[in-house]
Amino acid sequence: MRILITGASGLLGVNLALETTRRHKVFGTVNQHSLKTDAFSVVQIDLLAPGAVERLLDQTQPDWVIHCAALANLDACEANPLLAQKLNTHLPHILAKHVARSGARLIHLSTDSVFDGQQGDYSEDDAPAPLSVYSRTKLEGEMAVRQAYPEAIVARVNLYGWSLTGNRSLAEFFFYNLSRGEPVMGFTDVFFCPLLANHLANIFIKMLEKKLSGLYHVVSPECLSKYEFGQQIAQRFKLDGKLIKPASVSQSGLKAARSPNLTLRSDKLRLALGETLPRQSTGIAELFALYQQGYPQKLRTLQMQ
């Protein structure tokens, strides 16, 4: 298949591109970052430029599109709500409209944080209640995609993994700080169900092959606190878990509001795929295996600026 991945310089996009390129022809878009790789075709494009989406689809002629490009930094969204709206709501709408017309299948990436985190254990039928500019614009993006292309998949995720810059995921935060012997806070009152970005690649391919459509929670069946996640990273990488100080998110001084309990149910996807999604020990073991294979360094060498 010809797969177009937008946001291939981001945490999710780069891992999806590297995983899927073994069996497919992959095009990955970048904007401000440059990438140098023979593994997939890199397309440098500002997707907000007039006519950019049409040009990109014309140039790459994809069978499948996985739309990862976004303004995914919560504080950047608070600082620039207009840009957040353009990238997280308007762009997905335009993209979905054009992908629908082209007949390609689409996965649009959304987030667990469309919920306010008061209840937890959310299913796809629960009503979202976004707390921040990021979550609100992502929820509006979901709605815009579903309206423009009802057959598209909207995937609410939470993820970690190795990134180009080494600072895009919570796993990297714990790994690099603990490796330097730096103490860090681990929130005991924020819960999530993250998956490894590399595992998401296989899951997305199966969802596309099965021709699924509609809204799915694509998360691990095993949920945990951010503190517990840090402890599992420390244990697997043989780092000092005592450096992670149990803390409340209320002590964090973070600008954008965070939802405390983002535990999501993924039964709908488990039933559709006929398999259970990876548990935390599986994801963290693969994160470690990638580290042993020199994957983080390999990612750094792809980066040109």
Ligand SMILES: NC(=O)c1ccc[n+]([C@@H]2O[C@H](COP(=O)([O-])OP(=O)(O)OC[C@H]3O[C@@H](n4cnc5c(N)ncnc54)[C@H](OP(=O)(O)O)[C@@H]3O)[C@@H](O)[C@H]2O)c1
């Ligand atoms: N990370 C998470 O834990 C998480 C959790 C829930 C949901 N998600 C969702 O998953 C998706 C991927 O997230 P991520 O963490 O991989 O994001 P990321 O690391 O911040 O990457 C964002 C990507 O968007 C691209 N981009 C931004 N503005 C663009 C523009 N004007 N034109 C073209 N490309 C542009 C960036 O390109 P340049 O860097 O080259 O400019 C980058 O490749 C997003 O939809 C996000 O909302 C992520």
